[in-house]
Amino acid sequence: MNILQNLFNPVVLRQEIVQASTQEFWFHAAIVVAITVAGFYFAFEFFKRARIIEDTPTSKIRSAAQGYVELVGHGDTLDGPEIVAPLSKTPCTWYSYKVEKLGDKHDQVIDSGTSDDLFVLVGKTGRCVIDPEGAIVTPTIKRVWYGSNYDGAGSDSIFDGIGRRYRFTEERMHPGDTLYALGLFRSVGGHSEVFNTSEEVRALLQKWKQDSDKLVKHFDRNKDGQVDAHEWENVRKVAAYFARKKHLNRKTRPVTHIMSKPENTRQLFLLSNKPQHELTQRYKLFAMGSFAGFLCVGSFTAWMFLVRF
Structure with missing residues (x-):
């Protein structure tokens, strides 16, 4: 069964589809179905990119909000x-x-x-x-x-x-x-930085837990070989002190703006x-091409099944 060779010879192609073994037919059917699905997926993906670019206003670096910006x-x-x-x-x-x-x-x-x-x-x-x-x-x-x-x-x-x-x-x-x-746009340093003290304390405690011997050495006051609940409260207070100190140090630094990959996978x-308009047009053309491929290959897939069954 040679689809590409006989693509423009429907009489021969119909005969090959009818006479193909079950295994051979489903092998080729799986390929064209996969291409159909891929065409629909990329049409949706490229159109989504174009819409996101069009719908997101351009920000100025000096006044940009913390979060998803252009x-x-x-x-x-x-x-x-x-x-x-x-x-x-x-x-x-x-x-x-x-x-x-x-x-x-x-x-x-x-x-x-x-x-x-x-x-x-x-x-x-x-x-x-x-x-x-x-x-x-x-x-x-x-x-x-x-x-x-x-x-x-x-x-x-x-x-x-x-x-x-x-x-x-x-x-x-x-x-x-x-x-x-x-x-994802964020600013580090200066008074404009958003600092999550709880997250910093949690990260610091997690880091200290990885070296239990050192933790016991510094915070085991009753020398029983472990850090009990009362001693753990002292550990949290020390971690909070270091987190606040880190925050104060950052405030004294000049503001640095950073853009990176968003944590939200949908963004x-x-x-x-x-330029923005050229990028939008590029994605729209890709979307139309993918959708045209979806329609063509999808129609051919439906015809294959009608001929076979």
Whole structure:
């Protein structure tokens, strides 16, 4: 049963569907059903992304609320070591790369990676540190080139891929590029920081519990080899003291704004060099294409079952 070969020859395809063994039919049926479901899922997912971008107002860094926000500005690097793309050795703010070994029948990914180094979004009213780990990134720069050796050297020309053994793909964002960001925004330091003393105390107690010998050494006043209920109250008071001290120390520091992946899995974390309207249109086109695929493959799936049964 060769669906692709006879796709535009319905008479032959109908005959193959009828004559196919039960195992062969259900194998191909499972494939087209999976493609149908995937088309519907991606249509919904891309449309959801477009709506979230449209419905989330753009905030100013200086006055942004703590939580899920949208920021617009341009990218820049932090002080310290440069972020360098591994294949092209180009300084950047973010990169993703892939190295494939070309084969006669299929290609094999032998190396890949994505930057998780911090960089900065610079807006009109301030700066926000971006932690890109877990983000859906849409850069405007993508290079593909080929080489005979696994050293990143080669040519951008697709014709130079003939006879070459490796394909190199690299995506990058550069300092100064337009940067759109949608994610979890929080401010650390200064009087504006929201500090959860209870959470800090709980985390500190959990850390101390992991070293029970040290805990007993410092808080076992009656020397019975354990920390009883009365002594545990003293442990909590000491933990609360350190938590408040940590809070006061943070208040004296300059405010640092940070954007990262939201804890709520329903909220997207997007980074893009494309302007907001272009990103929205891109996702809408993807959604329409996926939905068209869902309708086409879904109709073909229904026809397969009608012919068979």
